[in-house]
Amino acid sequence: TLLVTFSIGLSLVGASYEPGTPGAAWTDQELAETKAKLIWIMDHPEEALRGTVRGKVYARYYERRLRDLDAILPTAAKIVRLGFHDCLPESETGAGCNGCFNFEAVGNRYFLRKCVKPKNWWHKRMCEIREGGLRSELPMGDNNNLFWVAFVLEELYKSDDFAGIYSGQSLYSAGKSRADLWAFASLVAVQHTIGNNNMMCESTEITDGCPLEKNNPDFCALDLTTPDFQPVFRTGRSDCVSDCDKWLPDFCTHAAEVHPNAHGNGNETGEFMKNNFGLNVQEATAVLGAHSIGRTHKVNSMFRSEPWTPQGVQDWNNLYYINGVNYISVGAPNASRNCRFVDTDEYKGFMGDEFGQPISVKFKVRNEMMQPSGGPWNWNLFGKGCSRAVCENIAPSDMH
Numbered sequence: 001t002l003l004v005t006f007s008i009g010l011s012l013v014g015a016s017y018e019p020g021t022p023g024a025a026w027t028d029q030e031l032a033e034t035k036a037k038l039i040w041i042m043d044h045p046e047e048a049l050r051g052t053v054r055g056k057v058y059a060r061y062y063e064r065r066l067r068d069l070d071a072i073l074p075t076a077a078k079i080v081r082l083g084f085h086d087c088l089p090e091s092e093t094g095a096g097c098n099g100c101f102n103f104e105a106v107g108n109r110y111f112l113r114k115c116v117k118p119k120n121w122w123h124k125r126m127c128e129i130r131e132g133g134l135r136s137e138l139p140m141g142d143n144n145n146l147f148w149v150a151f152v153l154e155e156l157y158k159s160d161d162f163a164g165i166y167s168g169q170s171l172y173s174a175g176k177s178r179a180d181l182w183a184f185a186s187l188v189a190v191q192h193t194i195g196n197n198n199m200m201c202e203s204t205e206i207t208d209g210c211p212l213e214k215n216n217p218d219f220c221a222l223d224l225t226t227p228d229f230q231p232v233f234r235t236g237r238s239d240c241v242s243d244c245d246k247w248l249p250d251f252c253t254h255a256a257e258v259h260p261n262a263h264g265n266g267n268e269t270g271e272f273m274k275n276n277f278g279l280n281v282q283e284a285t286a287v288l289g290a291h292s293i294g295r296t297h298k299v300n301s302m303f304r305s306e307p308w309t310p311q312g313v314q315d316w317n318n319l320y321y322i323n324g325v326n327y328i329s330v331g332a333p334n335a336s337r338n339c340r341f342v343d344t345d346e347y348k349g350f351m352g353d354e355f356g357q358p359i360s361v362k363f364k365v366r367n368e369m370m371q372p373s374g375g376p377w378n379w380n381l382f383g384k385g386c387s388r389a390v391c392e393n394i395a396p397s398d399m400h
């Protein structure tokens with residue numbers, strides 16, 4: 001349920017694109033200008049959000065009332081997520097990659113404890129109004145938190161002057177499809193976050209004990225000039241013909257979509273990727289690497305608000321995979337496959353226990369008590385921290 005009625009007041013040169021038809025080819029100039037606008041959004045997500053219709057109001061609400069402004073900011077991670085969710089197939093037609101998504105649960109905000117188990121009709125009604133809808137027991141995914149990133153991109157799509165870059169005419173008026181813009185935005189977001197990772201590699205030092213040399217291409221910096229990082233952008237995708245109310249954005253659809261099970265195990269996830277995208281296990285595993293950036297937000301998904309990886313919120317690297325195979329213990333302190341990068345000018349403290357040794361860690365299932373059944377459930381990394389009493393008596397020069 002969407003929080004409020006929206007009216008998109010965007011300047012249009014002319015309605016040249018017709019939904020349901022293939023988008024026109026892009027010129028080199030359009031590619032360059034759109035890439036620059038997308039990078040501006042990723043580097044200034046709060047400014048981009050506050051500059052939209054009602055964006056300033058919602059930014060204030062999420063920042064002050066829900067205390068999680070990042071939950072709706074148009075970050076690079078959300079742009080990548082939008083590109084994937086856009087291609088989730090519709091249940092009846094199998095259509096996807098069509099510049100639209102289903103608005104079921106979009107705009108929901110999970111923050112009231114009394115809405116975990118509403119006791120009566122009045123409580124249920126109150127939860128529907130204040131949270132946007134009742135909490136589902138099903139662990140299926142939805143498109144929540146994608147509204148605002150799509151809304152910001154819609155302004156880019158339908159404006160000829162965006163982020164201080166004047167293009168003569170908007171992509172919309174030039175006959176380009178929204179679906180093509182979302183696909184292109186995802187590619188730009190991946191490359192941009194790889195660039196963020198490379199800058200991190202250049203400006204930080206590797207911790208003691210890491211077997212790799214600084215900027216080793218096997219772990220840290222990624223060469224953007226290799227063919228692997230030169231994906232071919234193809235145009236010609238067709239936008240859906242929106243069947244939503246006129247006051248809703250054109251990227252809204254009532255068509256049901258096939259979403260993965262948020263609690264699915266590896267086999268189930270593999271089957272989902274095979275059945276809906278024709279991917280084998282290796283390809284599906286590669287796609288999951290998109291979780292090297294971004295984070296979960298409890299206010300959006302009811303899952304604990306944590307980054308997927310400790311150093312990958314805006315940096316595209318392979319720490320997502322390293323976390324999956326990494327295990328260390330006091331008995332095997334050198335079993336770690338992880339190399340952490342530390343800003344030596346800002347970092348003050350330990351990289352392990354109070355004696356500078358690796359900490360024993362393990363993953364455990366943890367429930368969030370956000371649903372009547374106690375769910376959702378997620379894997380969390382648990383580890384023993386250092387003893388504050390011991391740490392306080394160690395000189396800074398002896399810290400590891």
